[in-house]
Amino acid sequence: MISCIKRAKTKFLIAFLFALAASFGVSTTGYAQGASLPVDDAGIVSAGESLYKNNCVVCHSVGSDVVVGPGLKGINERRAQPWLISWIKNSQALIASGDKDAIAIYNQFNKQAMPSFNFSDDEIVSMLAYIKSAESAGAETPAAGDATAAAPGENVGTDAVGAIGGYLDIILVVLIVVLIVLVVTLLLITSVLKNYLNKNKQLDEYDAEIVNQRFDFSKIYKSKAVRTLVVLIFVIVLLDLTLDKAMGIGIQQGYAPSQPIAFSHKLHAGEHQIDCNYCHTTVYESKSASIPSANICMNCHSQIKAESPEIQKIYKAIERNKPIEWVRIHNLPDLAYFNHSQHTQVGGVECQTCHGPIQEMEVVYQYSPLTMGWCIDCHRETPLNTEGNAYYDNLVKLHEESTKSAFTVSSNGGNECSKCHY
């Protein structure tokens, strides 16, 4: 998932709060060890986080589980900061210098070298600070973190509709009950009255006929009006169904074809939290997010799980020099132009907004209908991400002068034909 801003923000907030609360407790231990970690500096921690996610997350978790290299939970306590800095900068040099800890780690993880990183000391410290704050955040409020992460933030609108629907249902049920009670009461009253009149036997023939008249159903259903009505209703329902189905033709919402390789987004994007951009490399630059080429898989899988039959398929593809033929899930018609970078980079839209909870998908399915109505709805409602973008400065000013409504995509012409069709 691309920059799960929401989650990151929550985490960061929690980390920040935690850091504030514990500035007397936890951080003193940090100072006690002689290395200062600026865990309470939000800017440094977030800078560290982005560095960490771009460079480290592929091999290291902030927890204690091993991905490629060791989990980094408690790394600040396990190792001295100068040692960490020299290790990160060039682990091989450290091993060569005969450092015992370094050699031990090297041997422990199958003599697999950690690549050298050209970070400055400050950058490394910021990452360490992030790890620190992340592990404490994870320890203190795991429940909160998970809950927020799991909450589907983009379904707010639907939820609201659902809530209103719930109320309506209750009102409807109550109404129906009241009506049934009313009908039963009325029927009871008529039968009582009828009995009473019949008992009296003072009615003449004409009145008796009225009182004792039998309800003839056949007359009703044989009447022209009713028949016409029934036929009409039938036709309308049929037409409605047909139209509904016809409108659904070509909409592949929920389409989840099986892929040649059982790749799991849940595992990669969800559990390992690999940034979407790590594999979908052009999502910020191009119209296409691009499907990762096999060499990107090999960045990790040259080492990890190399024996898995699924990974073996990638090896085979490379050996045979035949690209992997994934089944395309999101198929926009040729007549519609869509540009990822317009939405991700400029618009700041998250991947999940259109692709759904991709980090929970074992098999990817098409989350959105990808119909024009769906596009237009979003364009109508979404305020433009104009913050800090000089392109929009004058436009925002002009818009604010003329109207008080939000400056949405469509108020900037985002609903015009040739924005997408050319």
Next chain:
Amino acid sequence: MQDRIKYWKGIEELENTPEFAKNAHNEFPEFLPINEAKGESESAGMTAPRRDFLKLLGFGLAAATLASCEAPVRKAIPYLNKPVDVEPGVANWYASTYFNNGDFNSVLVKTREGRPIKIEPNPSSSLTPMGTSPKAQASVLSLYDNNRLRTPLIKGKEAKWEQVDSEIRSALSSVNGKVAFVSSTVISPSTKQLINEFGARVGNFEHVTYDANSASALIGANGGVVPGYDFSKANIIVSIGADFLGTWVAPIPFAKQYIQNRKVTADNPVMSRHYQFETIMSLTGANADVRVPIKPSEELAVVTAIYNGLSGQGASAPANVDKKAIDSAIKDLRANNGRALVVSGSNDPAVQTLVTAINRSIGAEGATIDTASPYLVKQGNDAQMLRLIEEMNNGSVGAVFFYNANPAYDHPLAERVISGLKRVALKVSFADRVEETAALADYVAPDNHYLESWNDYEPKRGFLSLAQPVISPIFMTRQMQDSLLAWSGNNTNFYEYIRSNWRKTASGTDAQWEKAVHDGVLENGTSMLALSPAAAGTMTAADAAGRAPRTVASGRVEAVVYEKVAIGTGSEANNPWLQEMADPITKATWDNYITMPRRMAEEMEVVQGNVIKVTYANGKTLELPALIQPGQAQGTVGIAMGYGRELDSMPTAKGRGANAFPVATVADNGILFTGAVQLEKTSSTVEIAQMQTHHTIMDRLVVQENTLAKYQQNPKDVTEYIRIATHEGPAKPAAISLWDDYEYKNHHWGMVVDLNSCIGCGACTISCQAENNIPVVGKQEVLNRREMHWMRIDRYYSAVEHEPKDYQTMEDPAENPSVIFQPMMCQHCNHAPCETVCPVAATMHSSEGINQMAYNRCVGTRYCANNCPYKVRRFNWFAYSNNDKFDFNMNNDLGKMVLNPDVTVRSRGVMEKCSFCVQRIQLGKLEAKRESRRPVDGEIVTACAQSCPTDAIIFGDMLDPESRIAKTLAREKGERAFHVLEELNVQPNVTYLTKIRNLA
């Protein structure tokens, strides 16, 4: 009373022939094409019974329902190992160079996902920074030509390179006689050096250079090179038959220079004056201020008259030539010593000797001719080639190699070439397909397309240009240079060869080299191309002036063999874009024809399309339809070269027109591109598919022009603005409006077309075709008036209608009319008539001033086209892709590789038109947004504006006060700026600037 200029699009309109009158009233002649794409069958089988229709309808519905039940499974196939610099969806640009028969363009190549899709000018080049030629634009399609050879051939059979290499090596070691390497002009320093090295290894070797459209006499009279003409410095330009804007020597650099001195503003109302003496109506002649039709045999007399006039001996103009024009030219040349230039397209050494002498006498050398930096794009030596043909025939040639040379087709003595080749033991061709010469060769070692090759070029002394491969070879072809290296036992490849060559001379370090490759050009004065020393011309000016003019036997007329802007000498004749490109002057497509002056047509009782039998030297004949050409010199006809192909390897060109090369005359060890022919009318008729006559202007004010004298007097008086009569007196049409105006906040895109700068070359039309996936429709559909070009260049002939009527001038306005070009595309009207009539709102206005067209919403009523006053909307009568009836590039997988992935391929039944290249606008805006800034002026341009070699089209945001378009509009308002058909008050976003003529 003011003289009124009368405009017409063709003879038929001028004369208002019955057929024209009928067509004029039948504005929309389209008949429903139910059965066939071909015109003949349509009138016959027009009965489609109702039952059939219903059956089809029902079946169609059922099929559609069935088909839509399950969506097809589509694959997404990523790279296996993604190259570092390829990002799917992002275009990469590489500098390269296009060179073909003198047509030199330093270009940028746009590639998407590794495939080249568009050619644009390279702004780093000082020779061709602004635009390209139409041929350069179309060259990207030639890359995806399915008829290129896929493997080398040995005696016509497919073979392996190893086999070819070993057989040629052994044949070369035992060659008996001279080894000749025949090529068209080679301006690649490394290639030339390599050929020489190859020759040194072989021993008895000669590199024979010849050009199909030769400038042999020109370079013969100038020490082996084309003088370094600089038209931008010339106030007076006199051209005797040199089509320097269209086809002569280096048209694109010349056009750029020429136009520099033709742009006028009120602050600087000066421009050059251009005299043109020529036979056919050429592109250059159409742009001339003074144009005089002369016969080819009168060229010498005209040049002699100018020469004598300048040297004070008194001019004696030939009898039939306008003496006034010659006198005026002499006067102007005299008055502009050092600021004048005389050029000639003649291949007669006498003419060229005199022209050189004239240029010397008017102080052109060192002023309008850069003596230090001549052009090298034409080096062909006619005498050398003629000698080789004789040597082949007498059996003294043991081996011959053909590189970019096809003498079995494009040499006037093609028959002698063919008979000579039979006596040569080893014949090797590097042709990319089995063309006429390759068909006779033992070995065909197919060369790469230039977009698959490394190469270096030196078109002008001191101006280097590079070509780099932008795609790996599509077929099993190999660059000619690599073949030569392999055959001379050199193990390096040509890239290493160029690199080491450049290391020695041009750019030593890797950084310098990489910069040169990146820029595509190196213009620091380094020169690398070594020319073989030319024999000094022995003819003196006095000799030349004393020559007797050539005479033509009575009963014969002079025929000129000329080069067309699009087809050139025919080497790229299989390119459907070029075949369908309207000739700038005749507006004809797909065929060649005989251009004929009207008087001759009347005398022969010929109407347009009548097939004429032409008998030329040795009694041989060819048959072509006649096209009546205003401005053609009396007693002459013109036939374009490059047609009459009968090859299976050129299906697009096959059977079109006739080969005109044999009409040229071989005399005095040179080729004269004229010949004395006999004409005979036959009974058959061939329709010529012209794009010009499809619409009428009904005498409305569409184009505007005026004279420089008037412009200098009062710049506000050169353009006519139509006013509408109201009860308050005349008012601007915009003052009375039914519509509310749009409010533009963000951008307001607009275009300015300077009619003074447009030379009518047509590069924009091909650029538009490449950018916007415009289909090729074929000759019959052009005849049916269904061409799909979004952009056309309207060519109007005009003559001044004097009041009171001066019968002398009125006698035949078609004899030598003025010509004016007007690029016409969707005007993106603010009050667009098309928008209001669309019943489904498929065409509507955007908040940025663009008239949008949503193809998927269009239901094909064609109301919009009917209501468009500019006739710029195009209807898809057929599905032009995947349709065997339109078997051009969009009907095969390879040809489709050229399609722009950002533009929809339209399907049958929808309307389309110029979109102002909205895909480029959107991309430009997106890039600006990504970088948090406003778009910079010049960053977003339409394809036509980018490709214009004369910068006639300015595109930009009219709301940006700093933009060039806003400044131009502010400057020209009320002076030259006008809207076409302003009286309709459709308020176009395209503005034209009045053409100014510097009449003598």
